[in-house]
Amino acid sequence: MKPHPTDDLVRTIAHVRDDSLAGFEDRSAARELLADVTALDVTRNKPRVRRRPVIRAAVACGVAATVAAGAIVLTRGGSGPAGPSTIQASEVAQVTSLVAAAARKQPDLHPRDDQFIHVKSVEVTVGADVFDKNGHYTHEKLPRTNRELWLSVDGHRTGLLRESPCPPGRSCDDPLRAYHQAGAPAPGSTAALRSLPTDPAELLKAIDTMDSGAPRPELRWKRIQGLIMEQYLPPKLRAAIFEVLGDLPGAAIDRTATDAVGRAGIAISVPDGIGGHHQMIFDRRTYQYLGTRSIAGPPAGGKLVSPYPGATPYRLPKVGFRPAAGTVTYAAALLSVDVADHPPAH
Known part of the structure; x- marks a missing residue:
């Protein structure tokens, strides 16, 4: 084969020692290169891997010069009951950057205040602790x-929540009550959320005090999940949410994540405070958001735990059903988000 002037650079990239794509997140070849690199199972001591067709495409698009500026060696750990693949923080930053860039590129729906955000999703929960009227416990x-x-x-x-399948004898259309105070948009509505800051540090402060006024960092995940799964945010604000997610303490990458409808992706994972972790899952090629899931950690009943890093520990009670470590206790998949003039009659 005839030598090419960039062959040495290509070999360097293929050894997975250089993966900085800063400034090229909006180029398809750059996204494909990072997806290819993060899928490799490599360490310093493993044989060097060459994936020339993808790398050559990256060079052709002018990405290689920026890629060569990095100096990162990735190390992959197990992805079983103990948690997601262990990975250097640098890859979390890389994936977060690409996810945020993909979010910024999405067209803004520009919903009017008199319209409705229409969201379709799928939700799977492993189970629930139930106590009957006599206090007997079942799962x-x-x-x-x-x-x-x-x-x-x-x-x-007035909005609407519709769920299916619907149990016999029960309505699965639940009206969502309107906010009747005149003037400003309802708290938590799409219109009200437009005022959230897009600077990640300021946005995190706003998330911590959302709905309460006082900082509640233990509710970060729940609030972030609610904003992303069943709400609409303008592209720049949605991108800032993902940047906040990647900066949370303990954030890691799981390359083997799957959403509630079986779509495989790459996930940003954060500890849940009791030994498990929560994940947001993104398409491996486009970095578009797919869904979310929660994974149980080792049994923690009776142990001292912290709801988030730095919080005051508390002792977890030994009650209720505890799924085995590694069990996906909750999963959701976002199918579509659009704008409607009104909900259907129910």
């Missing part, structure tokens, strides 16, 4: 649920 397995939401953009109109 109830829950089926896969299809969810469809119509959220009033300003919160001043």
Whole structure:
């Protein structure tokens, strides 16, 4: 084969020692290169791996010069009950950067205040602790649920939550009450959320005090998940949310994540405070958001735990069902988000 002037550079990249793509997140070849690199199972002591077709494409698009500026060696750990693949913080930053760049590129829906955000999703929960009227405990397995939401953009109109399959004798159409105070949009509505800052540090402060006024960092994950899964945020704000996620203490990468409908992806994973972890899952090629899931850690009943790094520890009670470590206790998949003029009649 005829030598090429960039062959030495290509070999360096293929050894997975250089993966800095800063400034090229919006180029398809750069995204494909990072996806290819993060899928490799490599360490310093393993044979060097060459994937010339993808690398050559990156060079052709002018990415190689920037890639060569990095100096990162990735180390992959197990992805079983103990948690996600262990990875250097540098890769978390790389994936977060690509995820945020993909979010910024999405077109803004520009919903009007008199319209509705229409969200379709799927939700799977491993089960729930149930106590009957006599106080007897059982563990109830829950089926896969299809969810469809119509959220009033300003919160001043009655919305709708529709779930299926619907148990016999029960309505699965739940009206979402309108906010009747005149003037400003309803708290937590799409219109109100537009005012959130896009600077990640300021946004984290806003998330910590959302709905309470006082800082509640133990609720970060729940609030972030709610903003991403069943709400609409403008592209720049959505990108900032993902940047916040990647900066949370203990953030790691799981390359083997799967959402509630079986779509495989790469996940940003954060500790849940009791030995397990929460994940947001993204497409491996496009870095578009797919869904979320929670994974149980080792049994923690009776142990001192912290809801988030730096919090005051508390002792977890030994009650209820505790799934085995590594069990996916909750999973959700976002199918579509669009704008509607009104919810359906119910």
